[in-house]
Amino acid sequence: MNDPTRNELWFRLVFSLAGLALLIVAVMIRGISNAAALVEVVGIAGLFFGGSAIWTALKLWRSRD
Numbered sequence: 001m002n003d004p005t006r007n008e009l010w011f012r013l014v015f016s017l018a019g020l021a022l023l024i025v026a027v028m029i030r031g032i033s034n035a036a037a038l039v040e041v042v043g044i045a046g047l048f049f050g051g052s053a054i055w056t057a058l059k060l061w062r063s064r065d
Contacts, residue, residue: 009060022052023049
């Protein structure tokens, strides 16, 4: 299996950071309630986008020329 190209990694990083930004905006607009579903959605989305951003940034850092 081939590694993703640098362009694909940049796309993933931008997409992940945009997802985190939208998540932050959504929490700022809606606020944080005590509903368990909101905690799950924010937690899972935060882990997904945050983990993806960190993983991609590390891959880009390691493969720099």
